[in-house]
Amino acid sequence: MVLSKTASESDVSVHSTFASRYVRTSFPRFKMPENSTPKEAAYQIINDELMLDGNPRLNLASFVTTWMEPECDKLMMASINKNYVDMDEYPVTTELQNRCVNMIAHLFNAPLEESETAVGVGTVGSSEAIMLAGLAFKRRWQNRRRAEGKPCDKPNIVTGANVQVCWEKFANYFEVELKEVKLSEGYYVMDPVQAVELVDENTICVAAILGSTLNGEFEDVKLLNDLLMEKNKQTGWDTPIHVDAASGGFIAPFLYPELEWDFRLPLVKSINVSGHKYGLVYAGIGWVVWRSKEDLPEELIFHINYLGADQPTFTLNFSKGSSQVIAQYYQLIRLGFEGYRNIMENCQENAMVLKEGLVKTGRFNIVSKDNGVPLVAFSLKDNSRHNEFEISDTLKRFGWIVPAYTMPANAQHITVLRVVIREDFSRTLAERLVLDIIKVINYLDALPSSFSAKVKNTDELEVKVKNGTVVKKTDIETQREITDVWKKFVMARKAKVIC
């Protein structure tokens, strides 16, 4: 008895993790457990559950960086316990942030004097960046209107209908009306002419997108600038432009240096860019840069006293890790201009390989343009029998995550598949993907047209022909299909793309 007792007391430390009681009992899902768990067991349980998440590297839906050099991983891990906002204790981290802001401002041709430092901040992502920029425009407009003795309670903002959901968020949370320029079939970016027509005296800014999320196309910021200049001259208004370069900001300066979309255009007052997209850093970093000090109203800035020197801050978040800022600095100095250019050229090349492979199948229309963010958006020439959602679903079986979605209002009858080409998507993978897409098409061709039939028959047990044999489906299979159909239906209704 004594013996067995001692043995059971040593239970926790002696047993291997999978022999311990912790893998046998279940944790309460929504309550904190009463007692502690050994760290090995806690690690194993969480790690194993996370195996069911998708593999970030094979996620072609997202622009967000999923691979970095191990040296940078090391730097990030070493600084994970450093609070970015604690500028007094971590002055070097603050300095690195300031250097990044300046490098990006120069990259975007901000009109800085030799000794002048750029005005900008690091954010958690482009969402925060856009809210900060929008807030600055709103406050500036309010101040001007007040000075003119005019009402300032009905601000609006003009964008294309292809904007990312965070512009809608900004509009909703900060009480600004969102005026969207409608898209049309075959033209999936904001039309500068229509946009300028929508501008009125209450417009705080026009937001142009460099790299539309839908098809990667660059909007014509130069034309927008010219038209708006003219309108401003006629009306006496002072409507500025913001460029949402979340995905294109680290593409255009390297691949299309002669394209004028940035601070070279006088009406562009602020630009945001995602460090975690083609800035090549893991999720959690964005940047916003203003043309000059005057474009950022002083009353929005909070001054923090930092080592006796004044450190102005403008953020919606406060405490956060500093790993991402350090990682961004690593990439900027590690790669340099040349390194970034080489990577972007590789991405573009691989996008072309994929595009040509898809064109060769003869089944797809390519919706994306050659000039733009390296992505391939394509739709089926004939989707009467099988649609893009089925292709997306079937590709998942091969491990690929390729999202399908419908275009926004006025072009919503078009469904596209979108593959984002990131740094870590090599040519081998591109060729492999083409092969797998061909396989999927052939597989689907062998199936009867399913979508329209399924919607009608969802409540019946259905019989499906598979490789010539008739298979009766189990309840679970039918259920799964119903879910799928439902999912497609919901997806088709609300196409909010996560990128």
Place this chain on the structure above:
Amino acid sequence: MCPIYGEIVSKKRKLQEEERENIKRRNKRQRMVIATTITDSSEELHSTFASRYARTSLPKFMMPEQPISKDAAYQIINDELMLDGNPRLNLASFVTTWMEPECDKLIMSSLNKNYVDMDEYPVTTELQNRCVNMIAHLFHAPVRVDETAIGVGTVGSSEAIMLAGLAFKRKWQARRKSQGKPCDNPNIVTGANVQVCWEKFARYFEVELKEVKLKKGYYIMDPVKAVDMVDENTICIAAILGSTLTGEFEDVTLLDELLMKKNKETGWETPIHVDAASGGFIAPFVYPELEWDFRLPLVKSINVSGHKYGLVYPGVGWVVWRSKDDLPEDLVFHINYLGSDQPTFTLNFSKGSSQIIAQYYQFIRLGFEGYKNIMETCLANARVLKDGLEKMGRFEIISKDVGVPLVAFSLRNSSKHTVFEISESLRRYGWIVPAYTMPPDAEEVAVLRAVIREDFSRSLAERLASDIEKVLKQIETLPPRISARAALLTGSVNDFPEDKTVAMGDFEKSVKESQGEVTKESRNVGRKKVSGVCIMPSGN
């Protein structure tokens, strides 16, 4: 386009081009030298500190033209970061600086997962939802068995507070509109001891901030005064559980009672938000009988920082609402997630998911028992430090025994030397203990504050007490200096080198003793000047 502007641009571009050319030329020259000695592989052959990267300086504000090797990039950044303070010895901040290596491993492997991509990473989303529910239960949210709690993971308490404030504002607007009354003058009532993010919320979302003043000896919001300030335009009262200044809990029970009475009299529906950024993970474990949470009917939302006593690295906060009705539907964006609908309410979008996973790790690893043990240990160590300080007979303890584990103390007699000098001198021993003045109406009081975190052991507490004693003795041998020095200051501040940010770090180390002291002096005065400063280090 104005011609002057065009000129500036063209001049600037020319300068840029010149610099680029220069760099190119420089690089070419170097490459040539290398090529003559050995082959191209020389870069890999050389040890990092023997390579050219350790010799040339990088352009500070421009992207370098050419790539550099990854080892060199790593070494350059790593070495520069050595000059940052050591997070573990930073007693200014509540923010977690240590976690178990197992959790570090989980964090590392999920660095490349985007939290917002719920479709691809459903398990991560599920873990977030579990965390929200665990916290809601901890705070006694009236959630039925078949219901899930309403809440969201954020980057920190700042985002959480903005979301909560926005919900209150929108609810108040909707009510006023339905009554046909104007809704353009919202205000919010808080104590003057609030964290800076409430000011931010007020300014950015156009809400007036009505602050209840503090007074000497009473450094939290007085519920009676707060309720007096409430009017029909008040969107909510924000109470703080664990004031950043002294760690004290505000009396939310009394506030709730008084406000109930006022609401009944006036017919208003003013709610309460509890900012439990630092106290939210203390009170439930150490003072379970204290009523400050959803047990009080007027408390509609609570925020808590996962990265403070939630014991996770910086980058996670939480906000929980009492019920669905307290979060206006029009603020919620719906994202389609694995065929099911995933409502989201955040100011940020893409971000890493490591912190969420780490929070879940802590919850199941520690459980209620583990959190309780850690918080009790922290409080015990705070008492050790407090007793040590009291024994010296020179300090007045401002923090209370009930509250967040921190020790705030001021000098009984600061006519000769101030707490700022003590803070400075402690730095030489490696300790970062901030000194700051209290907010308006109590600004004559200057305090030192040491936050006791999980990783601050008893031996460190004893060590700190003895180091403070040493510092006191040293200071006493010096003549009083503050008045003599202040005169010097105005001149010297302007003498800082161009680039203040780095310079400050290098400066102190390289410059002669006398100059160094002036710098320190300026730092002290700078601290005192800006009363908001106290909020800075404490806010973390």
